[in-house]
Every structure is written in structure tokens, then in C-alpha cells.
């Protein structure tokens with residue numbers, strides 16, 4: 428069995444180079460920019476007033492002034508400036524050439540068209556043309572486009588940007604015991620939950636999830652499912668990964684010419700994980716136990732989707748302080764479902780007593796996966812440990 432780190436390297440090696448596509452800004456948040464975005468505008472495009480008040484000449488500040496016009500946002504004043512005059516002005520409005528100071532209206536006495544400055548502000552209250560950004564200025568490719576960057580791209584008058592195409596992830600759950608949510612399960616049947624949970628993880632990571640119809644435990648049904656995944660960037664199968672008589676995924680994938688990257692990882696839960704490539708489609712074969720499937724989804728599927736999107740694939744490890752003693756670990760790296768509580772410094776982390784990989788209700792209560800390396804010695808309350816925060 429290979430280690431989790433080695434398995435992750437091999438999974439990430441399945442990611443093709445991100446495919447560029449041009450999308451409207453409304454579709455770009457959270458995606459990686461693949462080409463420089465070059466501003467088409469200068470901002471502000473003119474010297475702009477930072478306050479509501481009056482534009483005037485610094486040289487005239489000590490005398491009474493005549494108000495000869497108004498400049499409002501979107502409505503510049505088009506008159507001719509003269510010494511001894513002022514322009515009524517509002518925030519964001521162009522400061523007419525010939526005036527170099529804006530005084531706040533709170534600092535002005537006005538009588539008809541005559542004003543005098545009662546208090547003089549320290550600065551000029553003018554935002555010079557181009558002080559935010561200028562035409563030709565570029566946002567470099569790479570990284571995840573933030574909300575502020577989406578706003579900046581819009582201000583730069585770039586309604587479309589080139590980002591990585593969202594990978595299409597086909598999700599194939601299988602098993603004779605499974606029926607979809609809403610159906611009435613016959614004796615021996617349960618509701619299929621993994622496909623929906625994994626689809627949510629796909630969307631969280633930025634992919635497009637395509638849930639395929641549930642497959643039966645027959646080669647014909649599973650083959651039909653594999654065929655439906657044709658054209659997807661990634662096929663994620665769930666269940667049928669182990670050694671039982673009905674665990675057919677490995678056989679079918681091999682029959683279809685899968686170039687296998689690995690089968691089985693020193694990981695708990697999730698040991699029977701499989702990865703490889705069938706033609707142009709990357710494949711992850713996840714174990715069927717709900718917690719195992721989700722853990723593999725967080726540890727391997729989401730990083731692979733992020734890599735396909737040109738984003739940093741690495742999962743962030745955070746630190747917390749154990750609230751209880753833990754026994755020594757076995758030979759597999761262990762991801763324990765745990766709750767986090769704020770502490771004085773680092774948060775306190777408490778794993779659930781029951782770590783059964785079928786207990787989805789506990790997974791749903793968990794804040795984090797506490798990471799214990801293979802063969803980790805016993806730990807004491809107060810020890811610092813790593814965890815992966817689970818998305819809510």
C-alpha cells in the first residue's frame with residue numbers, strides 16, 4: 428500500500444493542463460485567471476471630488492467666493508473657471524480644471540451665491556486621475572479570483588475574462604441495495620447518499636457535478652454507467668471498490684483499459700481507493716462507506732478538481748490542541764471525525780468516540796478531520812495536532 432502523500436501525488440498527476448475559456452465576470456469568482464487581464468480604463472478617469480462641498484482655488488481660501496456652477500457625479504460642470512469663484516460639487520464628481528481644493532459643506536457658510544470657508548480641511552479632498560489604476564495595468568494570471576478582484580475587473584471595463592474551464596465530474600454510485608432519495612426502500616435497501624454528498628464536494632471545489640443513474644451490481648449495468656461518463660473530465664465511482672463478490676469496479680475499469688495509478692492506500696477510512704485514467708477521463712474509485720467516500724472526496728477528489736481548475740490543489744492543514752488522550756495509531760494514516768471548540772490560543776479538538784466509517788450522522792456533525800500519521804505514538808490531552816477543517 429502506498430502512503431496518502433504518494434497517492435495524492437499520483438492523483439494530481441492525472442490532472443490535465445487547465446483548459447482556458449472566456450466567461451462573463453458573473454461566472455469568474457473563485458476561478459483561476461489564465462491570461463493577464465489588462466485594464467481598458469484609468470480610474471478615476473478625472474480628478475474626482477472625495478467629498479460633498481465646494482471646489483475652489485487654494486489661493487482663494489481666505490476670501491468670500493461666488494458660486495458659479497455645479498458639478499455632480501455623472502454631470503460635469505462645463506463652464507469657464509475664474510478666480511474668486513467656487514463650484515458646488517458632490518462626491519465622485521469631476522473637479523473642474525482650474526480648481527485645486529474641495530472644502531466640505533460642513534465647513535462653509537453660504538448666503539445666496541456667496542460662500543466663505545469657516546474651517547479649512549487639511550487635505551485637498553481630491554482623488555487625482557488614475558490614483559487607483561491606469562489603462563494598460565494588468566492583473567497577472569494565477570490564483571483564485573476574489574470578490575474584490577471581480578469588482579476590480581469590472582471597474583477596468585473587462586466584462587469577460589479568461590479562466591480555466593470547470594471540469595465535468597461524473598458521479599457513478601452503484602449497488603443493488605441503493606435507491607434514490609424519495610423512493611420507498613424495499614427490504615434490504617437503503618437510500619443512496621454518497622452521490623449527493625460527493626456532488627456537493629465537487630461543486631465546493633469548483634467542478635460541475637453530473638450524477639449518473641444508480642448502477643446495479645451487474646457488469647452490464649456498471650458498464651452502461653461508465654459509458655454515460657464518456658466526455659467527463661473525471662469519473663468518480665462510489666462503492667464496489669473492495670474485495671467482495673459484487674465489487675466489480677476494478678474489473679470493469681481494467682476491461683476498459685484503465686491505466687491504473689494505484690489501488691489501496693495506507694489510509695483510514697478509505698483504504699480501497701483506486702485511481703487512474705481511462706482514455707482522456709481521470710478516474711477515482713471511492714469506497715462505498717459514506718464517511719470513507721467523503722474523506723477520499725476531501726483528500727483526493729477536491730485537490731484533483733482544483734488542479735484541473737489551475738488552482739492550488741493543496742489541502743490546508745491547521746493546528747489544534749487535543750482535549751483528550753488518544754491511543755497509538757496503526758499502520759494507516761488516520762482521519763478522525765472531530766469537533767472544534769474555540770480555545771485561548773489554538774482551538775480545542777475532540778474526536779468522536781465512534782469512528783465507524785458508516786456513520787454519516789457523525790460526519791455531518793464534524794467540524795474537522797483530525798490527522799494522525801501512520802504509527803503515531805499515543806497522544807495526551809494538550810498535545811498539538813493537525814486537522815483539516817470540513818466545509819460547512
Ligand SMILES: Nc1nc2c(c(=O)[nH]1)N[C@H]1C(S)=C(S)[C@@H](COP(=O)(O)OP(=O)(O)OC[C@H]3O[C@@H](n4cnc5c(N)ncnc54)[C@H](O)[C@@H]3O)O[C@H]1N2
Pocket residue numbers: 600601602604605617618619620621622665666667668669670671674696697698699713714715716717719784
Ligand atoms: N473482506 C474485506 N471486506 C472489506 C474490506 C476488506 O479489506 N476486506 N474493506 C472494508 C472497507 S475498509 C471498506 S471502506 C469497504 C469498501 O467497500 P466497497 O467500496 O466495496 O463498498 P460497498 O461494499 O459497495 O459498500 C460499502 C457500504 O457502503 C454503503 N454504500 C455504498 N454506496 C452507497 C451510497 N451511494 N450511498 C450510501 N451508502 C452506500 C453500502 O451499502 C455498504 O454498507 O469494504 C469493507 N469490506
Ligand code: MOO
Pocket residue numbers: 694695696697698699714716719784
Ligand atoms: O477503508 Mo474503510 O474506508 O476504513 O471503512
